[in-house]
Amino acid sequence: MTIGMKLADTCARRAGLVTFVMVLVTVVVGTLAALPSIWEMFPDHKPLPGLHTVTVDTDPENMLSKDEAVRVFHDDMKKILSLYDMVVVGVVNEDDPDGVFNPGSLKRIDELTQYAKEHVEGLIEVDLIAPSTVDNIEQGGVGVVNFEWLMHTPPETAEEARSIRDKALDIPFLNDTLVSADGRAICLYLPLERKDLSHAAYVTLREKIATFDGNDQFYITGLPVAEDVFGVEMFVQMAISAPAAMAVIFLLMLLFFRKLVLIISPMIIAMVAVILTMGGLIIVGFPIHIMSSMIPIFIMPIAVLDAVHILSEFFDRYQQTRDRKQTIVKVMDELFMPMLYTSLTSAAGFASLALTPIPPVQVFGVFVALGIMLAWLLTVTFMPAYVMFMPARTLENFGAKHAGGEEEEAHGPLGRVLRWLGKLTYRQAKPILALTVVVLIVAGYGISQITINDNPVKWFTEDHPIREADRVLNDHFGGTYMAYLALEAPDEQYAAPEFLAGFDQRADQKADELKSELPNAPEVFGELKQIAAQQAPQADSREAVLKLIAGEVQQKYDAAPEETEFAWDEASLFVDAERQRSEVFKDPEVLRYIAKLKQALADTGVVGKSNALSDIVKTVHRELLSGDEQDFRIPDSSAAVAQCLVQFQNSHRPDDLWHFVTPDYRTTSLWVQLTSGDNRDMKHVEQAVAAFVRDNPPPAHLHHEWFGLTYINVVWQAKMVTGMLEAFAGSFLVVFLLMTILFRSALWGLLSMVPLTVTIVAIYGAVGLVGKSYDMPVAVLSSLSLGLAVDFAIHFLARSRRYLEEHHGNWESAVPPVFGEPARAITRNIIVIATGFTPLLLAPLTPYKTVGVLLATILLVSGVATLIILPALVRVLEKRLFSAKQEQPVGVTCNCTVCIVSSITAVVLVAMSMAQYWHVGWTTLTWVSLIAVPILALTCGVLSRRQACRGRLSNVGETA
């Protein structure tokens, strides 16, 4: 009795118990998962210990783990420059000749600003950018400068409205940020304490906007809003697509088996598998991410698949015995191993996603794999139990129609086509393979054309309000996609002798300058140098030594007699000036470099606008002097820069400066506004800056580094491309290993990998040729389809092998039976899974659609490839395959080749995982592998020669 039979027998006899346990586990898991969230709805609840509520995570930042260098840097910079994620409200008026710069529109904008201040929770009010909250600096007549609110109160006349526009356009910081360069639109920027408040802000603002009359259009956008809306849409998707998939599968099965009571069982299995997996996900405390929200829709078709096999067999056999238990035991005997292997390969395909360095993808992969194995477990236990619950009389006619069905089916349209196809593959094997090679070459070219690109805003469909807002606002403004370019001065290396050399030289120079006015300056500065010489060895940094010197000088000054008092005052001033030498971003040369860097950014064509410290200095300088263009420049000394900046801070918003530079003036950041959130464009800008910095080495040894969401997207995408490649390689190896073990032959194992490999290459080639961007969903698919599509190959090859065996290795005579029932079963399965994914097309979000379309295509193509390329290959390799088969030993370790191939595969797999998880260097791994492989090969050789194998070999020989 095989394990499958034993299991089926036990489960059938203990049908009640099996069902009870299944229901109990499902209820417990479901409750544990749902309870905390329901509990939370009650007021005054206490958190339930150890349980997690359902959390949703739509933050693209989380595509990288929290301790990823770029995220750590991003968070640090956001903190030290007090930057927040912003909700952007764009206001456009297409009817008025002055756009929104008319009294009515400005009044409404002011009202909305006020309303936001009072009602938007978590708004960082001091950083709110709106006409009534920002400052204007301008000439106010001869010798007078004005600091005032840009729009203190909404204007009464059209002329006043236009003057507000002109003022804003004249301030570089506001032009193309607050007011569009065409002077017709306004953008309000609402920084929020936390991103998760943005949906509430969105709703609050919408409420207020709904009360406005007038013909202004309001567009609310910004990444935090997009993310939050995405979260909502994600649930819509789960509520629509998953049940729709269920319905489609249900209908298909009804079509195939025409027995309602029977096809309910796969539905139950699918439901239970989904509840257990998602429940497990929630209980463990993982948030529901865009990826994990797709788990149900992946598990459902796969879960149903095994049950379909069982039903199909049961359907065929029931009428032979008319005994439920006997039939199911027989069926399970037949299917236990294939089902285990198809489940294992599918699970391996998904589980390999754990090799990607992207946490949400890892969670997705692992839990889908878990779900698949759960579904398998449920299928092999619950199906026998369920069959026993069906009253015998309801099965009376079951499968009856099927008597002589084989004939009937074979002459159906499907049967005829498949038969013809079988003949074709035999006769035209070589042309088919040649064609395959051509397809592969074309696809290879296509793959080389793939553009790697993603854009979270484009996750929304074309007609979504967010996309519309994105389009309109990027049309009017310098861009709503923010990235930041940080420039940092390196830490200063301190060495007392070098410090003193510079200090003394400048002290002498200063003393010399002062000599005429203060005759005792040289004497005092000489004393200063002595103080410095005493203190320098005691300190470990420039800052520390200057602090020590400053303390000493202060004492000297306080005790100084009248005649040296001024000189000591100058000495103290000199020490402070020395301290300020480290404030590199007050250095005019550095600021001019930043201005040049800004120009380089603008030259990329993607950056619509950038804001930097240099603009602030230039603007203040211009207004302090003439107000004319000629004074829009960086002044010539650090002190002049500092004094301009003090004036900038004499405003309503003094802290605005600290968004651009840190108070120690050693870190600055450029705000870069991109008109496109495409990673490709961000990447282009990044490269342009790198090239600029290479060709124009920055002064003061500055180094640059990017941060901001738009940039983070680029980083995780780059990781995803390599990560997916590794995951794909990993799952390829796992599946290959499983196949080799299953078929006890490396050649057969390799053969089973062919159709899906061809398919994936072809599909990705097509993606490249069509010009579709290689984005997250496209990337994830490779591993998924691998695990799924190999099912067809397993079934096809397993059956082919059996028929080959039956026909003594004569493929020609094996073709017709192979293209009979097995080919039809495969075709049906292709239809079920491929159609099962199509409801994703109903989803309101692009990634789901992409997954739906591509997965259905991949499954269809790989199914077809299985039925065409595999038989053609078998035809060509007939001799080898058959002779290999003749020597087939029973144990894996008994065939030396199989053993070695498996060992090497396993070694590579382990090496890859180690490189991924423990960051072991490849050199080390190569050495370890080089040692491990020969040892394993030797072991294989020894094992294959052992007594047990010989005995079996001879046994096999005898039977053959």
Added chain:
Amino acid sequence: MKTLKMLALIVPAALTLALSSAAARAADPSVDEIVRKTNYVSYYQGTDGRADVRMKIVDKQGRERQREFIILRRDEPEEGKSDEQIQGDQQMYVYFERPADVNKMVFMVHKHLATDDDRWLYMPALDLVKRISSADKRTSFVGSNFFYEDVSGRHIEDDVHELVETTNTFYVLKNTPKDKSSVEFKYFKMWIHKDSFVVVKTEYYDAEPGADGKDPAPYRTYEALGVEDVQGFKTVTKSKMTDHRTGGYTEMEYDHVKYDAGLPADVFTERYLRKPPRKHLR
């Protein structure tokens, strides 16, 4: 009310100062009296005054910046009035010393009760003297949490004053602006020490009191952290302004305070912006 105001004007300053606290408690002064005395103690003590100020600006992240400057102040003399009665026009000269790169920068104000103030700025590195329009005095004073108006003093006529509470030690005044559009607060409250008329705390609110009459959370708070007796004048020597919205605060420490220093009027003219009056700055 009018008579009270008259009375307050008539009562000689010396007498007021000499009054023991017990006597003061026996008859609480009128609101106007409190306002005027407070205004005097805060901004008008002596005929003139000077102080070294050390300013420490601290942001939410605890990062500190220092500024050091000297303030000279002179009250415009009014004939026949005692020192305490003089609460009229005033001049201020703020000379920056540190950090080194703003050394010699000067900010000067001619405060007028009847007309707009005149304000000047001298930036030595640009060798530039500039008039600043004084439309809005509620902007940051050189990047600190203090406003220009906090330094130069808010005109007492700009607000309606109510005495909302009298405790054992404080008069609590509620001040509501007459022109709401010119300021960012709805009202502010001052805790005035009963004996010295030193403002110990001021809270600014940007919303009206709740239905229960309770004040909303202040968004800005001033505190006097140190008071010393200088030449017989109660003088705040350390103060702090906290901005609850940004989480930052600024402390000012006054050193070498001197009243009645005999500052000549011409120190407070444009001529001295470029050429600081060294003698008076020491």
